[in-house]
Amino acid sequence: MEPSTExxxxxxxxxxxxxxxxxxxxxxxxxxxxxxxxFRSGGIRYAFYGSDIREILPPxxxxxxxxxxxxxxxxxxxxxxxxxxxxxxxxxxGEQTDVTKCLIAIAVxxxxxxxxxxxxxxxxxxxxxxxxxxxxxxxxxxxxxxAAGEIELGEQTATxxxxxxxxxxxxx
Amino acid sequence: xxxxGGRQGLFPLTLLLFSVGGVHFGVxxxxxxxxxxxxxxxQAQGEAPFWFHRAVExxxxxxxxxxxxxxxxxxxxxxxxxxxxxxxxxxEVGVDEIxxxxxxxxxxxxxxxxxxxxxxxxxxxxxxxxxxxxGAEQASLS
Numbered sequence: 001m002e003p004s005t006e007x008x009x010x011x012x013x014x015x016x017x018x019x020x021x022x023x024x025x026x027x028x029x030x031x032x033x034x035x036x037x038x039f040r041s042g043g044i045r046y047a048f049y050g051s052d053i054r055e056i057l058p059p060x061x062x063x064x065x066x067x068x069x070x071x072x073x074x075x076x077x078x079x080x081x082x083x084x085x086x087x088x089x090x091x092x093x094g095e096q097t098d099v100t101k102c103l104i105a106i107a108v109x110x111x112x113x114x115x116x117x118x119x120x121x122x123x124x125x126x127x128x129x130x131x132x133x134x135x136x137x138x139x140x141x142x143x144x145x146x147a148a149g150e151i152e153l154g155e156q157t158a159t160x161x162x163x164x165x166x167x168x169x170x171x172x
Numbered sequence: 173x174x175x176x177g178g179r180q181g182l183f184p185l186t187l188l189l190f191s192v193g194g195v196h197f198g199v200x201x202x203x204x205x206x207x208x209x210x211x212x213x214x215q216a217q218g219e220a221p222f223w224f225h226r227a228v229e230x231x232x233x234x235x236x237x238x239x240x241x242x243x244x245x246x247x248x249x250x251x252x253x254x255x256x257x258x259x260x261x262x263x264e265v266g267v268d269e270i271x272x273x274x275x276x277x278x279x280x281x282x283x284x285x286x287x288x289x290x291x292x293x294x295x296x297x298x299x300x301x302x303x304x305x306x307g308a309e310q311a312s313l314s
Contacts, residue, residue, distance in 0.1 A: 063296035066228040084274035
């Protein structure tokens with residue numbers, strides 16, 4: 001078949017497809033998205049950046065260690081590796097459920113690495129960065145210090161927590 | 173102990189395992205000069221004995237089942253007795269069987285002479301430097 005210089009309908013269709021693809025790329029670049037892990041602690045809804053959470057462990061024995069502050073209930077054994085555990089309810093308040101029934105989120109950010117007690121995982125979401133709003137002005141105390149923002153989840157909200165601030169709170 | 177001098181020459185490490193208030197501990201046997209059943213202050217050797225659980229800051233006094241006075245001698249100080257409980261057994265561990273405390277906990281643990289963790293028998297043995305603990309305790313009393 002001899003190549004034709006005449007633009008055919010297929011050329012126009014292909015142009016349209018490429019244009020649409022390019023626009024989608026532009027939209028994707030403009031609208032940065034973040035993974036969010038929504039969880040409950042002390043009966044209250046919070047969230048972490050998904051990039052800060054390595055895994056969620058089922059409840060397991062926590063080995064108490066003397067001389068630790070109340071926010072550090074002890075150690076856990078994760079497939080032979082020893083990890084610390086932080087009880088964030090010490091900072092955030094809320095209902096005190098049995099620690100042996102809590103899930104443990106393994107948080108890793110920079111040099112910081114620790115398990116964090118949580119009640120349950122509610123959801124893992126992929127949200128546009130713009131959906132993270134500044135922390136509520138009604139937040140008080142340590143919760144305010146730990147808050148990185150507020151996320152709307154339908155008619156409800158979750159406070160997004162800053163792992164760096166949590167790390168600073170538990171560092172001697 | 174081997175006389176190799178290098179870091180690996182310190183292992184295998186021989187540990188005396190004991191527990192206090194249901195928490196499991198291990199101490200290097202080369203820190204233990206002797207042990208004797210503890211029946212009262214008059215029985216312990218060396219300086220006035222002190223209770224292990226108080227030195228490492230247990231939140232309350234646990235019930236001791238079989239209190240034992242362990243004689244230790246901190247560097248440059250008098251020998252003294254540390255009262256521990258429920259001595260279990262002596263084991264040998266390799267360097268790969270001991271882990272440091274996680275970074276979040278380590279500064280708190282080290283203040284009380286706790287320097288490592290050895291998971292064994294489904295338990296978590298907290299390794300304690302009794303010489304350091306006893307030394308700090310003696311220093312705080314003087």
